[in-house]
Amino acid sequence: MIKLDGVTKIYGHDTLAVDDVSFDVAKGDFVFLVGPSGSGKSTLLRLMSREEVATEGDVWVAGRNVCELPPSRVPFLRRSLGNIFQDYKLLLNKTVFENVAFALEVIGKPRHVIREQVPFVLELVGLADKSERFPNQLSGGEQQRVSIARAFVNRPLIMLADEPTGNLDPATSEGIMALLQAINETGTTVVMATHDHRVVNAMRRRVIQLDRGLVVRDQERGVYE
Amino acid sequence: MLARIEYALRETWASFRRNLTLTMAAVLTSAIALLLVGATFLIQRAFENLLVQWRGDVAMIVFVRSDASPEQVALIDGTLRAAPSVIDVDKLRYLDKAESYAEAQRIFVGDPVTLSLLTPETIPTQFKVVPLTEDTDLVRSLADQYRTLPGVEAVALAEDEFEVISTLSGFVRNVTLIMSLVLLAVAIGLIWNTIRTAMFARRREIEVMKLVGATNWFIRIPFMLEGLLQGLIGGVVSCAGVWALNSAWSGGVAAFKPGTGISSLVVPAGYLSGVMVVLLLLGAAIGAIGSAIAASRFLDV
Numbered sequence: 092m093i094k095l096d097g098v099t100k101i102y103g104h105d106t107l108a109v110d111d112v113s114f115d116v117a118k119g120d121f122v123f124l125v126g127p128s129g130s131g132k133s134t135l136l137r138l139m140s141r142e143e144v145a146t147e148g149d150v151w152v153a154g155r156n157v158c159e160l161p162p163s164r165v166p167f168l169r170r171s172l173g174n175i176f177q178d179y180k181l182l183l184n185k186t187v188f189e190n191v192a193f194a195l196e197v198i199g200k201p202r203h204v205i206r207e208q209v210p211f212v213l214e215l216v217g218l219a220d221k222s223e224r225f226p227n228q229l230s231g232g233e234q235q236r237v238s239i240a241r242a243f244v245n246r247p248l249i250m251l252a253d254e255p256t257g258n259l260d261p262a263t264s265e266g267i268m269a270l271l272q273a274i275n276e277t278g279t280t281v282v283m284a285t286h287d288h289r290v291v292n293a294m295r296r297r298v299i300q301l302d303r304g305l306v307v308r309d310q311e312r313g314v315y316e
Numbered sequence: 317m318l319a320r321i322e323y324a325l326r327e328t329w330a331s332f333r334r335n336l337t338l339t340m341a342a343v344l345t346s347a348i349a350l351l352l353v354g355a356t357f358l359i360q361r362a363f364e365n366l367l368v369q370w371r372g373d374v375a376m377i378v379f380v381r382s383d384a385s386p387e388q389v390a391l392i393d394g395t396l397r398a399a400p401s402v403i404d405v406d407k408l409r410y411l412d413k414a415e416s417y418a419e420a421q422r423i424f425v426g427d428p429v430t431l432s433l434l435t436p437e438t439i440p441t442q443f444k445v446v447p448l449t450e451d452t453d454l455v456r457s458l459a460d461q462y463r464t465l466p467g468v469e470a471v472a473l474a475e476d477e478f479e480v481i482s483t484l485s486g487f488v489r490n491v492t493l494i495m496s497l498v499l500l501a502v503a504i505g506l507i508w509n510t511i512r513t514a515m516f517a518r519r520r521e522i523e524v525m526k527l528v529g530a531t532n533w534f535i536r537i538p539f540m541l542e543g544l545l546q547g548l549i550g551g552v553v554s555c556a557g558v559w560a561l562n563s564a565w566s567g568g569v570a571a572f573k574p575g576t577g578i579s580s581l582v583v584p585a586g587y588l589s590g591v592m593v594v595l596l597l598l599g600a601a602i603g604a605i606g607s608a609i610a611a612s613r614f615l616d617v
Binding site: 180 | 317318319320323520521523524525526527528529530531532534535
């Protein structure tokens with residue numbers, strides 16, 4: 092589903108963010124990218140969603156070499172990806188329903204699809220009763236659920252999560268992780284960058300550890316060390 | 317498809333209202349610029365009424381009395397053709413009563429009193445003379461000679477009537493043209509800035525849209541429509557302005573003494589509507605240009 096082959100990313104002239112990284116992620120996998128700040132976790136995610144282009148090497152996502160993707164095709168790559176972030180990136184002037192609907196609306200889905208799909212995913216993330224609230228009226232965990240609903244509503248093949256529990260307390264994080272696991276069980280590949288020990292250790296899934304841009308460990312059923 | 321169109325229109329309208337102050341500035345500037353463009357067209361056209369009889373390097377007009385006999389006309393024609401070294405005989409043109417009357421209708425378009433005195437029967441016919449020489453003294457001496465011919469009512473020289481107006485018209489055209497070009501550029505700049513501001517205000521939304529896979533065109537189109545709408549509204553305002561200006565001017569001109577020439581400086585209604593259509597198209601064009609530049613350059617917010 093995802094394949095990195097000798098990927099190097101240099102920002103500017105000499106800031107080495109990712110150094111000759113290669114790994115495969117199979118369909119339906121759940122992978123943690125771990126490591127300290129600045130180790131290149133976020134850069135790897137941004138390379139996969141083509142927010143950045145690799146300086147060297149190839150990045151294959153859902154059968155496409157994203158490095159060679161013409162800019163006009165990038166939106167269609169993004170439609171097969173769901174992105175979630177530490178800061179949720181919700182639109183504060185839209186309700187929960189509208190935030191999720193927005194993701195379908197801007198890729199031109201007809202209204203009947205929106206009316207059908209949005210309540211369904213809101214039910215899935217446990218926010219069916221809060222669909223008319225605004226993000227500011229929700230807790231951090233609830234906001235992250237909205238963002239997951241928005242990422243999932245288009246049934247992506249892959250979920251890319253950048254520190255999704257970074258702003259949340261342990262109990263809330265557990266709920267978010269249970270949700271991501273449920274999504275993973277539907278067959279969606281999940282790649283999650285984190286430096287949250289607890290969630291990695293609780294899940295016991297594949298762990299790829301990075302340090303200063305290099306892969307220093309790639310382990311099935313790993314823990315955070 | 318319908319959902320997309322509906323989305324684009326809704327977003328255009330929302331953004332239009334949200335940014336009212338800047339939008340007003342952009343609309344007003346384009347309106348003023350377009351008004352000036354429209355005024356340039358009208359002034360040029362009005363001057364042309366005066367200049368129409370001198371079109372094509374005509375430097376001398378020999379007016380023939382309306383009661384002149386065919387023999388007298390032939391004599392004048394022969395005399396004019398007798399000076400092939402000074403007069404371009406090939407370009408010598410005789411306007412009969414019907415043609416002279418048609419021309420008079422343009423010259424006296426704003427002067428119905430004079431026009432009503434002229435009929436195809438009473439109007440003087442005319443010879444249009446294109447000289448070969450640049451020597452105005454020579455042309456003038458010829459004119460004095462022709463005035464004495466039987467049947468000649470008058471001889472008019474371009475030097476006396478045409479050149480002042482021509483210079484004035486050229487000057488007015490240049491000034492208004494430069495001013496309208498500058499103002500058009502300012503209008504494009506203001507629309508560009510308004511759209512840029514609108515995009516900056518919605519950068520979070522644009523970020524999310526790109527994230528979930530909206531195409532660049534989908535993101536751009538509402539902004540481009542917004543610019544188009546601003547230019548178009550500017551065009552509508554300028555049309556109203558041009559119409560009001562023209563009505564006031566035509567009304568004022570009608571009060572002038574007939575035969576002063578000022579009364580020629582009006583335009584027919586058909587021409588005015590043509591100018592209005594041009595202004596609307598031009599307004600839409602500057603809106604589209606300004607917003608297209610902004611929307612293509614500032615998508616990476």
